[in-house]
Amino acid sequence: MKKLLKYSLPLVVLLLCNCNGGQEDTPTTKADSPTTVTDVSDVQVVLPQAGHVALVEGYCTPCHSLRYIEMQPAMSYAAWEELVDKMINAYRAPIRDTVKRRQIIDYLHAIKGV
Numbered sequence: 001m002k003k004l005l006k007y008s009l010p011l012v013v014l015l016l017c018n019c020n021g022g023q024e025d026t027p028t029t030k031a032d033s034p035t036t037v038t039d040v041s042d043v044q045v046v047l048p049q050a051g052h053v054a055l056v057e058g059y060c061t062p063c064h065s066l067r068y069i070e071m072q073p074a075m076s077y078a079a080w081e082e083l084v085d086k087m088i089n090a091y092r093a094p095i096r097d098t099v100k101r102r103q104i105i106d107y108l109h110a111i112k113g114v
Contacts, residue, residue, distance in 0.1 A: 047111065051107060052103040063087070069112075076109075077109045080113065083108075
């Protein structure tokens with residue numbers, strides 16, 4: 001009798017875990033609703049044409065996509081300075097020229113500034 005309980009109890013627990021109460025699985029999406037999957041490599045981001053756009057594209061895209069810039073919220077000039085300085089100091093963005101640094105910040109603030 002002990003042997004029967006020893007082997008039947010785990011079997012009963014296993015069966016109960018797989019039981020769904022007689023309900024059918026409900027799909028998470030309706031069959032008639034189309035789902036569109038976009039390959040992110042197909043997304044082309046074009047930054048607004050303003051002064052120093054080529055400089056921004058040249059210095060920023062070796063590390064991240066232009067989408068990263070596009071998705072940023074509008075920020076103050078000081079916040080853009082802080083973000084660019086973080087890219088230079090923490091992530092080693094190769095912006096050594098202070099004039100180019102200022103031009104990049106000017107551009108970012110021009111397109112996404114408050």
